[in-house]
Amino acid sequence: MNSLRARFFLWLSISLIAVVALAWVGGMLAARTLTETYIHTRLEHDAENLLLALDFDTAGRARLDAARIAPIYQRVFSGHYFVVVTPRDTLRSRSLWDETISAPAGTPEDRAFHMQGPQDLPMLALLMRYEKSGQPVEILIAEDVSEFQELAQRYLVGFGLAGALLLLLLLALLQVLVRHSLRPVRATVSQLRAMQAGEREVIDTRVPDEIAPLTREINNLNRSHTRRLERSRTALGNLAHAIKTPLALARQSLQDLPEARRRDLDEAIDRIDQSVSRELKRARLAGGALARHRIPTRELLQDLAGVLDRIHGERALRFDIDIPTEHVLIGDAADLSELFGNALDNAAKWARHRVRVRCADTATRHCIYIEDDGPGIDEAESAQLLERGARLDENVPGHGLGLAIMQDIVKEYGGELALERSALGGLGLRICLPRQGEGWA
Structure with a gap:
């Protein structure tokens, strides 16, 4: 589970459920304790009344004054029972009818206990021991608690339903609170995406203390990377x-050498010059920079086409830039100029009359097609040319020129470069880059 919101909600939900469950158990125990305490108090009171109603005759026989006994003990199976035991007699309440009750052996005095009574009903009983008129007296008094248990059961069910409803309301409130608490995190993520899309330079550091260090470090990292990239490009230019x-100077000094020797050395200097240029271009790539910029695609391609039109002016090439005005690419301006400059230069070199540029975006990628009406190359040659470009071999004449650095740029941006047959009859170059930074390194 990688979602912070899901983790917070899960653990807080478990805590709430535990609290409600404990409250339910506590309510059950409290209801039981209060009920038993109330009945225990009443049983004690009734036992004391029985002791007052108890008397002994001259022969030592026990008898109870009926006027002092509560009427409920006179009604058969009323749920209130007693047994009075003396050395010579055992007196039972009329409510017992022909049944009896007795305390288990070892039952402590003045402590309520549960037992089965007449008609197998649950009873709460109390055993009291006294001494009256010099004779020991044991009074066992019991009360039917089935009605109290039913009331307690209904109370617990009602309490449980109310607790469940309260729990649902608290969980809904918790969901809102968790979502609200994580709003700064979502805002920071949104700002990071905007930064990656080139829509802002830094992210807001006015956030909760828990994520403030992260936002500051991201901003510091971005500024550091930008300064390092600028210094690197300056140093590489130097x-x-x-x-x-x-x-x-070395090439100029070759003028005095014999033709064959001069040609060999001139080719060697060209190879050195190409290798140095290729590596310097690769080193200048911004590629994985955190902050990029929104580059208007049509404007960029029109500027590059204008430069190439002046270079190849005598050929009267036509550049058709079929790109919507609102179309933008996200990236470093120098990288994209290098990429599409090489692609357009390659197409212009081999085109007979026309170079066409169009876009065909997908849900996740911007795809730019650059086509010419030149001689083109077949499928096998396309695969071979890409393979050579991947080995940074730019010595192949024609379409191989600049292909290595184009592949490097596309790779840095997590995109794709492909060669295919153009509808114009020449070579078609397809360059696909992720939309809004998706898939970038």
């Missing part, structure tokens, strides 16, 4: 200048 200048 490095590229430092390397290319000596290479240019």
Whole structure:
């Protein structure tokens, strides 16, 4: 269970259920205790009245004054019974009729106990021992508690239903409280997604103390990454200048060498220059940066097409940018310019008259198709060209130029690059990038 809300709700629900269950058990025990205490008190009072009603004649025989005995003990099977035991006599209440009751052996004095009475009804009984007129007296008095038990049962059922209803209301309230308490977390997640989509630079740190350190560290990480990327690009630009200048001087110094020697060294310098350029471009990729930007796709492609149109002006190429104005890509501007600049340059180099760019987005990806009406390549050559690009081999003329860095950029963004036959007759290049950062490293 990875959801914090589910965990909170589960454990708090268990706690509430435990509290309600304990309240129910406590209510049951309290009702039983109160009932037995009340009956115990009444039995004690009735036993004392029986002791007052008890008298002995001159022969020592026990007798009870009927006027002092409560009428309920005179009614047969009334649920109230007594037995008075003296050394010479045993006196029973008229309510017992022809039955009797007795206390188990070893029953302590003045302590209520449960027993089965007449008609197998549950009884609460009390055994009292006294001394009157110099003779020991034992009084066993009992009361039917079946009605009290039924009342207690109805009370417990009602209490249980009320407790269940209260529990449902508390669980509903708990759900609302948990959802409300986790609102700052959801807001932070939403801000993180907005940051990843390039819609904001930082996330709000005005959050509860428990997640405030996390938000601050994310902001610090993002700023640190941005500064590191800027320093890296600056340093790489300086490095590229430092390397290319000596290479240019070396190429100029080849003019005085024999033709064959000059051609070999010139090819070697070209390979060095290409390798250095490729690695520097790869090192400059932002790819996995936390904060990206919303790049208008149509505007980006039109700017790149304008540059290429000036470069290939004498060929009068037509660039059809069939991209909606509102279409945007999320990423680093330099990365996307490098990616689509290489793709358009490749198409322009091989196109006869026309280069077409269109989009066909899916639910999870932005897919950009770049097609030309050039000679194209067959399916086997497409697979071979991609394989070479994956090995960073840019020595293949034509469509192989720049393919390695394009694959690196697409891979950094968790996308897909494919070569296919164009409807225009030439090569079709399909570039798919995740929507709103889904799948990015």
